[in-house]
Amino acid sequence: MFNLANQIQCRLAKLLMVRFSSTQLSRPPTEEVPEEGQPTPNAQEMGLGDEYRVMLLPNDFKLHRLKEGPERVVAIRKSQALKYYRQLATVRLLETAASRLYKEQLVRGFCHLYTGQEACAVGIRAAMRSNDNLITGYRVHGWAYMMGVPAVGVLAELTGRRSGCSGGKGGSMHMYGRNFYGGTGIVGDQVPLGAGVAFTSKYLQDGGVCLALYGDGAANQGQVFECFNMALLWKLPMIFVCENNNYGMGTRSERAASNINYYTRGDLMPGIWADGQDVLAVRSATEFAIKHALNKGPILMELGTYRYGGHSMSDPGTSYRTREEIQKVRRQHDPIQGFRELCLDQQILSLDEIQEINQVARLEIEGAIRAARKDDEPPLNNLWSDVYSGLFEGKLRGVLALELEHDNTKDGEV
Structure with a gap:
């Protein structure tokens, strides 16, 4: 996935390909003797403490009304890689469990899966701080888990049980957690609500940023543009995030929008496009966006991603696109497979460690399924x-x- 050999400037090439460890960095940085013209890595400044990699992202960012954008040279520690891969695998399995329970008719009503878009959630969450807030639409199961709701809280909510995160009364589209204002069942509704959350942070001066996530289908709604205008006027600490999975329900973006470069739709508002299938690209873009929102005001971020399933469980997803298209994305741009290959190629994680994470994630979800089945319905x-x-x-x-x-x-x- 990441081919660095011929892409990095000669001055940085040796530094970027070095594997750091806690033992290598145990002596003070001043004892290192760098080559002429090469900067000396500083363990404290770079936050090093375990096995460490620096690399160049394969895809560049696209910018709108910005002179500088997110960092393309990114760093990852082994502990972070373990965490990100665990999250990716668990969210994927969580959605597989939701699909299974829906087919068994234990989940009633609507059920919109996040399968294929996991890197968006994991990358954004990796960049968020403890005082940042987030609100999204009805494709919410994975996001509820990422924002601190346990897997059993998600599945119990889906099946209408008492231990669900909304007491079994919210269902698939209405899950909530700490600093997480949930999913909403009304298309685009989360954008003005998110603007309200951002206004609260500005009013209280708590230093928080609100991220409001919406899809390419909701991007055409009038209320979205109204919020762009208000957020710019009031310089709200807000990030508008368009998760562009290419299809608004059963309609491809090109058929519904005259401008499919969603990151440019904010007019005077700056925008960023990032590869939404790449965890580290999403993390880097979100880190940049948070700093911008705090210092300069709102910013628009488009994440290029893809959903493997239909719009909801009632949509087979193959009447308006081919199975070959879906399989091609799975083979070439799957977020979990891509991150797995990165970790193996860069020797961040071993195959045994990855297999162990997969097993732990499976056990967590299987336990959550059993607990959700046994739990009582609300009185x-x-x-x-x-x-x-x-x-x-x-x-x-x-x-x-x-x-x-x-x-x-x-x-x-x-």
Whole structure:
């Protein structure tokens, strides 16, 4: 996936191809004797502590109204590689489990899978800080997991069980967590909501940035452009993220949009295009975008990605595209396979370590499936809980009769 040999300037080539380890970096940097004209790596400045790689991303970024963009030379430590690969594998298996439960009719209603887009979530999350916020659309399962919801909380929510992250009442499209304002079932609705979250951070001066994710289909909505305008006027600390998976429901982007360069659609707002199938490219772009949002105001980021399945589980996904197209992306641009090859080629991870991660991820998801199957459904009185954010002691219209009917039925009365 990454061919560095002839792409790096001679001055940096030796530095970029070196494998660092904690033992190599244990002595002070001043003891290193660099070659003439070559910078000396500093362990503290570069955050080194375990096996370490520096490399050049294979695909460049595209920029709109920016003189400089994200770093193309990126670094990764072994501990990070272990974490990213574990996340990629787990999100993929989580969506496989959701598909399986849907086919067993344990998941009802809508179910939109994230399969193929995992690098977007893992790369963005890797760059986010503890005070940053995120909101997305209804393709939300993987994002809920990435934002701290355990796998059982996701699958239990899908199956309508009490241990779900929304108490079993939100289902596939409405999952929430810390600093995670969930998915929304209305196309594009998350963009103005995200602008509100960003305005809150600006008002409270808490240093947070809000990322609002939407798809190429939602990118044509008027409310999106309205938010571009307001965010620029108010210089909101916000990143608009278009996850361009090439299809808005069953319509290819070129048939629905006159301008498919979504990163340029912000008019005066700066924009970035990044390879959404490359974890490290997404991470680098997000790091740049966060700094820009904090210092200069909103920015638009387009991630070029691909969904393997249909728009939802009810869509086979092959009536408007060929199976050959899907298989070609799987072979050539799969985010998990690409990162796996990178880790093996650069000797960051061994094959045994990768296989162990795959096994651990499988065990985690299988355990979550079993727990979701065994969990109870919410009790009837949960129908009127969570109507208000705080404790509500008054009467809710129509609830008293329903509660009495339930109590009578429970006592054996008809």
